Structures are given as structure tokens and as C-alpha cells.
Amino acid sequence: MFRIHIGSITEQGLDLDQREDAASLPLLSEVAGEAEVIFNHPIHARIHARLSGKTVLIDGRAESKVRLPCSRCLEPFDINIDTNFSGTAVPEIPAMDDAAAVDDIELAAKDMEVIVYSGDYIDLGDEIAQQIIMSLPFKPLCRDACKGLCSRCGADLNQTACRCQPQDEGGPFAVLKTRRFPKRPK
Ligand SMILES: [Zn+2]
Ligand SMILES: [Zn+2]
Numbered sequence: 001m002f003r004i005h006i007g008s009i010t011e012q013g014l015d016l017d018q019r020e021d022a023a024s025l026p027l028l029s030e031v032a033g034e035a036e037v038i039f040n041h042p043i044h045a046r047i048h049a050r051l052s053g054k055t056v057l058i059d060g061r062a063e064s065k066v067r068l069p070c071s072r073c074l075e076p077f078d079i080n081i082d083t084n085f086s087g088t089a090v091p092e093i094p095a096m097d098d099a100a101a102v103d104d105i106e107l108a109a110k111d112m113e114v115i116v117y118s119g120d121y122i123d124l125g126d127e128i129a130q131q132i133i134m135s136l137p138f139k140p141l142c143r144d145a146c147k148g149l150c151s152r153c154g155a156d157l158n159q160t161a162c163r164c165q166p167q168d169e170g171g172p173f174a175v176l177k178t179r180r181f182p183k184r185p186k
Contacts, residue, residue: 002124004049004089006056006117013050019043022064027129037136038076041065045128058115059086062128071139072148073156083135087113089122 001024008014022028022039032039047060064081115127147157155162 002043002045002047002128004047004056004058004122004124006051006120006122009049009051009056013048016045016047016049018045018047020045025125025129027126028132031133036069036076038067039064039132040067043128043132045124047124049122054091056089056117056122057086058089058122058124058127059084060124060128061085062131064132066132066136068136068140070142070146072141072146073158074149075142075156075158077140077142079137079140081132081135083131085113085127085131087115087124087127089115089117092116092118 002018002020004014004016019042022041022043025039025043028039031037041064043062043064045060045062047058049056049058051057061084062081063083065078066081067076067078069076113127115122115124117123142158149155150157150162150164152164153162
């Protein structure tokens with residue numbers, strides 16, 4: 001579990017270096033079930049936390065590897081994930097007469113991710129999982145030059161040249177590109 005023990009945050013802050021199985025983050029398992037994404041590498045997170053009253057300011061970096069299908073050829077391949085995250089953790093039930101705490105929350109809600117904590121620990125699992133999910137590419141490509149699948153026969157054109165290949169040259173107007181027209185007299 002990626003979590004911060006609040007009592008361990010000193011004046012200098014607290015630095016954590018943690019490695020967890022992706023399976024320990026329920027959000028990732030959910031996404032893996034819905035999309036064809038496999039989280040088969042541990043998540044490495046470096047986290048820095050510092051206190052501002054009862055509010056905890058957090059930033060960090062998460063790295064991992066994820067396997068997903070290429071959007072062109074559908075072959076699964078691994079991509080590196082390297083993403084930064086930041087957030088503000090506030091206690092679950094702030095005393096409403098604690099004006100400073102309320103101010104902190106309003107400030108935090110404006111421009112940062114707010115994490116609500118109770119007790120002695122802040123759980124960063126969901127936060128880190130969300131960042132990883134958001135950093136996944138919309139159109140993953142196994143390589144820039146991936147040729148994809150033939151739209152006619154479905155062959156993987158990275159592996160083989162199918163017989164329906166020269167379709168680009170075969171279009172009805174292709175001949176016009178090479179044909180020379182006689183110049184008309186002005
Ligand atoms: Zn591909
Ligand atoms: Zn083909």
C-alpha cells in the first residue's frame with residue numbers, strides 16, 4: 001500500500017520510496033478488466049510529503065511498465081509509464097470553527113487534487129492509480145512506423161506482405177498522376 005504515516009512527517013518533510021504490486025491497487029485491476037491493459041510490473045513511487053497545519057502537501061513520481069495492444073496492429077507491447085502527481089490531503093472532518101483548516105481546504109480544492117484522510121495514514125493508492133491511468137496513451141503504437149493490419153485481408157503488415165498490398169497505386173485516379181497532358185495553346 002502506498003501510504004504516508006502522518007506522524008513521521010518532520011519539519012523537513014518526509015521522503016518515501018516504495019514499490020508495490022500493481023495488483024494492490026484496486027483501480028488498476030478495474031481498468032485491466034475493462035480495457036485490454038495488463039499491469040504486470042510493480043509500481044515504483046517516490047513521494048514527498050510536507051505539513052501545513054493539518055493539511056499535508058504531497059508530490060511524487062510513479063514509474064512502471066504496462067502492456068497494452070497496439071492501436072494499429074493489435075499486438076500487445078510494453079510501454080514505460082513515468083508520471084508526476086501532486087495532491088493535498090485534508091483530515092476527514094475538519095472542525096468548522098477551525099477557520100484555517102477550512103481555508104486550506106478551499107485553497108486546495110481550487111487547484112489541486114484533494115485527498116481526504118482519517119486517522120494516522122494517508123492512502124495514496126487511488127491517486128497514484130489514477131495518474132497512471134491518465135498517462136496511458138489514447139492511441140498506443142508499438143513503434144512509430146507500425147504498418148498495422150491490411151484493411152482487406154487483415155494480415156499483419158509488419159510480419160508479412162499480403163497479396164492485396166499495392167492498393168495505393170491501384171486507385172482509379174492513380175493513372176492521372178503519372179500521365180502527362182499535352183499543353184494547350186494559349
Ligand atoms: Zn503495431
Ligand atoms: Zn491484404
